Amino acid sequence: MQSTQNNPMKLENSYGPFGIRKYRLAMVFLIVSALIFTAVAAAINITTTASEEEQVVSITTAESIKDARTIAGIVTELLDSESGSSSMASTQVPSVVSSVDITQFLANSEIVGLNIFQPDGSLAWSSSLAPTELAPAQKEIFVNALTGSIATGLVKDSVVSGSTGASFEADTVETYVPFTDSESGEVSLVLGVTRDVTSILSTSIDQSRSAVFESTIMSLGVGFLILLITVFLADIRMWKQRELAVEYERDSASAELSFAKLNLANRELQQVTEEREKILSTVSHELKTPLTSIVAFTDILSRNQSGEEKDRNRKHLQIVRRSSDHLLALINDLLKFNRMSPVDTAVVEAEFELVGLIDEVRETMEPLLASKQQSLVINGGEKIPVLLMDRRRILQSLLNLLSNSSKFSNDGAVILMEFRLKDDVLQILVADPGIGMSEERQVELLQSRMAVDPDSDSGHGLGFGITKEIVEAHGGRISIDSEVGQGARITIELPMMIG
Incomplete structure (x- = not known):
């Protein structure tokens, strides 16, 4: 370390000709932000499209049913006028319809096809010059x-034959009105009304998506830009301060001069640190604004779900909501670690079922594990009774450990989480087949809260430090069993009741 400080060229070379590592905090922030933007945009796009499709179908269905009943009424009146009685067999409907001029009716509506089918699905009559069978x-x-x-x-991308005989693809709402035989009461014919909703559906989805995207992306963009500028400034100031320290060591000619310059450098470092803390504290409030917007729009979309896919959509939106809350907690922890101040691990006790917590862990980790074709096996959770602990902090601890296990394990790895109850102590085991840790690294993690080494290829750093404080705040303890190249087994022991 001393030789590096005395030779600025070695320091410069170790950080590359373009000083990429000078901005590593900013680079990590850009990558994480891009992933968050992509996930939020995808969730909003899928949910908005499904919601608008259901709304358009509901509206156009009502119009199609109304038109179908009108046409059915006309046909019925013609049948009655021809037979003098409503008991005429409904199989006569095709011949009666053929005598009705429906050109004007079709021209004044969005209906692109009228068809009459036999109960077996065969076509009895069609308004199209090139009729097609049922798809x-x-x-x-x-x-x-x-x-x-x-x-x-x-029906999406349906092939429609218009009144001119030309075929084209369109999104249509298909409405079928049955004709029943007056004597047997059975369906003898079915009137089909095909309505083109391509333009209406596309316009509605585009308008809704544009409105939601504009407000969401604007809120995210403002917060992102402010924080990005702050992170870049913080990186530059930290880097400059480190260069000053290296230059001070190299140019020290005497103990008195070295002492004076060291005091000056320390004062400047303290000033920079105080300024950075002040800036990050201010930005933390601004950063919460886009997160609040995400949560708000997620709640709006959750309340406006309907149709067959509403449960799945709400489940996805709940994951977005929980991820936003988790991201906010991580931002708060990061700011406190940056100030070298203790993370707030105050325990808020509340009763909760472990099974529900396990389900939330599984849902939250699923996208991360799927990206590396990894799998998570959870044992023993169903046997544990109701717990009295800080549910949010316990969830945060488990997610930290599982994220580390996924990060330091190869693609396709199987990660194990096991719950055991022994002598009123809840034991939680997280085991992975990853790269493992040396004994020195284990000691560093267990003894120091700030055991964060961004250049290390092993160990679990910041997430492990936060987890350790949360466990100790619950009156528990955490241990590591690992060897380099042999994976890691991390065990948490928590008392079932907190005094």
């Missing part, structure tokens, strides 16, 4: 109409 997606809706009730649904 698989249409058959699923058609079958529902055979029960005697009106059936409707959305």
Whole structure:
């Protein structure tokens, strides 16, 4: 270390010709921010599209049912006028419809096709010059109409033949109205109404997506830009301060001069540290603004879910919400570590079921593990009764350990989490087949809160330090069993009750 400080060239070379490592905090922030932006954008895009599709289908379905009933009424009146009685067999409907001029009706609506089908699905009459048989997606809706009730649904990329005979692809709402035989009461014919909703659906989705994206991205962008500038300034100031310290060591000619310069450097370092802490404290408030916006829009989208996919959409939005809360907690911890001040590990006791906590851990870790084709095996959690601990902090500890295990394990690795109850002590084991740790690194992690070495290829650093403080705040302890290249087994022991 001394030789490096006395030779600025070695320091410069170790950080590369472009000084990339000078901005490593900023680079990490950019990567994490990009991932968050991508995840939020994908969630909003999927949820907004599904929500708008359901709304458009609901509106156009009502219009299609109304039009279908109108057409059915016209056909019924013609049948009654021809037979003098409503008991005429409904199999006569195709011939009656053929005599009706529906050109004006179709021209004044978004209906692109009228078809009459036999109960077996064969075509009896069509308004198109080039009629087509039922597609698989249409058959699923058609079958529902055979029960005697009106059936409707959305069909994506349906091939439609217009009144001119030309075929084209469109998103359509298919509505099927059954005709029942007056004597047997069975469905004898089915009237199909095809409505083109491509333009309406596209416009509605684009407008909704644009409104949500504009406000969300604007909020995220402002917070991102402010924090990015702050991180770059902090990196530059730290780097300059380190260069001053190296230059001071090299130019020291006497003890008196060295002492004076050292005092000066220390005062400047303290000033820079105080300024950085002040800036980061201010930015922390601004950073919470985009996170608050994410949470707010997530809640709005959760409340506005409907249709068959609403449960899945709400589940995805809940994951976004929990991830945002977890990110906010991590930001607060990072700021406190940056000030060299203790992380707030005050315990807020509350009863909770371990099974629910395990489900949340599994859902939160699933995307990270899937990116490396890794799997998580959890044993013993269903046997543990209700716990009285700080649920949020325990969740944070488990996520920290599992994230480290995933990071330091190869693709396809199997990570184990096991829960045991022994003598009123909850034991939690997290084991991975990763690169492991040396004995020196284990001692460093267990003895020092600030055991953070960004250049180390082993150990678990910041996340382990936070976890250690949380466990000790609960009156428990944490231990490590590991060898280099042989993976790691980390055990947490927590008393079941906190006095």
